[in-house]
Amino acid sequence: MKMYQVDAFTTQLFKGNPAAVIVLDQWLDDGLMQHIALENNLSETAFVKKNTLNNYDIRWFTPTDEVPFCGHATLASAFILFQEVEGLEYIEFETRELGTFYIRQKNEKVVMNFPILRAKKLEDYPKALNTAFDLPFKQVYLNDQAYLIEYDSAQQVLDVQPDFFKLREISLASKEIYGKTRDIVITAQGHKDYDCISRYFAPAIGVNEDPVTGSIHTAIIPLWAEKLEKDVITAYQASSRGGWLYGEILPNDRIEISGQAKLYMVADIHI
Template identity: 35%
Template sequence: LASAHVIFNHLSYDEKQITFASASGELRVTTANGLITLDFPSTPPSPAEIVPELTQGLGLKPKEVYKSRDYLALFKSEDDILSIEPDFNILGKLDSLGVIITAEGKNSDFVSRFFAPAAGINEDPVTGSAHTTLIPFWAERLNKNTLHAFQLSERKGELFCELSGDRVKISGYAVTFFKGEIVL
């Protein structure tokens, strides 16, 4: 999202679509009215056991657990999501890249946070890859394909999400907060 924001807004790029080459294949990004939309393959989770290390690492037992590339831990409320103070040493030893925690939102369809200490990222502020799992999960649970979400990291992020077949569209706004110049 940030890279696309820079290209669309600071590099005199006149097109409305960018295609990035990523480790998981081509990533299409479009823009309209300042909103940037990323198009990803959907990665729905499957039910999984609640492993003790997950509960220990989060400090609170989830209602349900699912797994795709990451663990997805479902909690009762947005307040639960905000109250969690993870033990990153324990979470970093799990057999997954990261841990997604989620619950229904008070002012949105769902809220989440994402931890990936095994990848050197204790908490990611706004995570596209986590939403490739969250969107199909919540679309099925809420019986709707268009969803509004907040990622409740310290920085926070608002996302507009859509499940479209085996793809997800994740849209949001980006803001330039720093510009500089390096002379070599």
């Protein structure tokens, strides 16, 4: 069985966020897919099942769990399909919880049409957040995936030192409140090179800092689009690997998020 490893949201190898991609004719057993994701030990392994030339089912697994949405592994999957499937001009990815994702190519970018997963301002947020970071923040928002914490400047986002133990406890405690864990992202307005900056923390699922998180930008980009009063946003995620995302707000509560990718590895799995 062939597997690809792709660095997503970057034009350089060893930057962006690595994801594994496996294209199937039929689903494997769920337990086997989870074992493969654990063996890969990447933040996500995507499994894609072909329905028709343009229509595919997609699922995403971390080393420990199946997740409802992963942006960078969606980009990696589309990147591979556009390379490997002759005559493929667009892709429809069918998801279990978020409907259909519409994917196309434009100017060497993979363009992904997602639903906006908007974040709402929180007045009553977990007070442990105040001591989980060494710099005070401005405001807290929440969507279905994460707490979004706004800082005053891009430099603060770059400089802040998180307490991962406290962040893990906050994420685990959120399950009792909302029925599922929430990760934590910090964000601020950018400068001349990008409109907004972020960093993403998910210690509750074993990822202290995620390199580049496409899914959360369905909330980050709309937040800054509203604040900056513009529909086209360039976003930078400032992990040690770093990654670039390009967003455009669409009608009907949809968003296009674009990025580039680099193929790192093609491997054979023996099972």
